Amino acid sequence: MTAQTPYPHPSGQSAPSIPQKFVPRHVAVVMDGNGRWANERGLPRNEGHKAGERALLDVVAGAIEMGIPVVSAYAFSTENWKRSLDEVNFLMTFCGDVLERQLETLKSWGVRIRWAGRRPKLWKSVIRQLEVCERETAGNSVCTLVMCVNYGGRAEIADAAATIAADAAAGKIKPGQVNEKTFARYLDEPDLPDVDMFLRTSGEQRFSNFLLWQSAYAEMVFMNILWPDVDRLVLWDAVEEYAQRDRRYGGAIDSVSKPKV
Numbered sequence: 001m002t003a004q005t006p007y008p009h010p011s012g013q014s015a016p017s018i019p020q021k022f023v024p025r026h027v028a029v030v031m032d033g034n035g036r037w038a039n040e041r042g043l044p045r046n047e048g049h050k051a052g053e054r055a056l057l058d059v060v061a062g063a064i065e066m067g068i069p070v071v072s073a074y075a076f077s078t079e080n081w082k083r084s085l086d087e088v089n090f091l092m093t094f095c096g097d098v099l100e101r102q103l104e105t106l107k108s109w110g111v112r113i114r115w116a117g118r119r120p121k122l123w124k125s126v127i128r129q130l131e132v133c134e135r136e137t138a139g140n141s142v143c144t145l146v147m148c149v150n151y152g153g154r155a156e157i158a159d160a161a162a163t164i165a166a167d168a169a170a171g172k173i174k175p176g177q178v179n180e181k182t183f184a185r186y187l188d189e190p191d192l193p194d195v196d197m198f199l200r201t202s203g204e205q206r207f208s209n210f211l212l213w214q215s216a217y218a219e220m221v222f223m224n225i226l227w228p229d230v231d232r233l234v235l236w237d238a239v240e241e242y243a244q245r246d247r248r249y250g251g252a253i254d255s256v257s258k259p260k261v
Helices: 034-040 045-066 085-108 124-136 153-169 180-184 232-243
Strands: 026-030 070-077 111-116 143-151 197-200 219-222
Touching (some): 045 143, 085 111, 085 124
16 A cells, blocks of 8 residues: 655645755654643643644654654653553553554554563553554554653663573573674664654653663754644754754864964
8 A cells, every 4th residue: 555645734834855864764752741731721631641642643744754764752651650540541541542543544654653662561452552553554664653652761771681691591692792783682673773863842851761772872852842732843843953963973073273374
């Protein structure tokens, strides 16, 4: 099936013209500010999560229009279990419902959905819906949307280390041969590129335990806007800022001015 073009932005604006070499291959998104958005309007926190669904869909549309191959969305962290029982229950139900509601749209756009995160504690109904989405979209290649549900960067690294240790004990690998490339193969989504642009909304400036290994050399872009107010224009602004960055990966170039004669 030929992928459909996402619906246009209401403003009629199209993606900025940026050479593909300056477009990030993998954008990590911390969808922060739902609760504050709701509270500012005198609404319960859960109303902010509901409003954030539209923002995520529009950001994926914008990623497709700009040619961004991978978007990872931080939907529920391993630390979010500390929230109130009411909010946790809502988020568990909401995660599954969002995927069910938006599956056909994302399929029609050629989006492949993948899941990163731990199984323990995660509701079975959510796992089933995530697995359905993975199966239904496995053949799509326009853009990959990684739903990070019950995900934590430290948890992912610890789980990878535990599996490596078990494989070493079983004689499958030699401990002395474990290097960064070996370790990366044990992460949740080892075939995806490292994060190029790490986008966080709401004005907060921290990783919050998201894709720690993959974001080692990511460019951080912090936007002072609450997640439910985000759309593809915000994503495009962030990419334009990213495109201006000088990415040296630990290297350096002398730019000493010549002395005047």
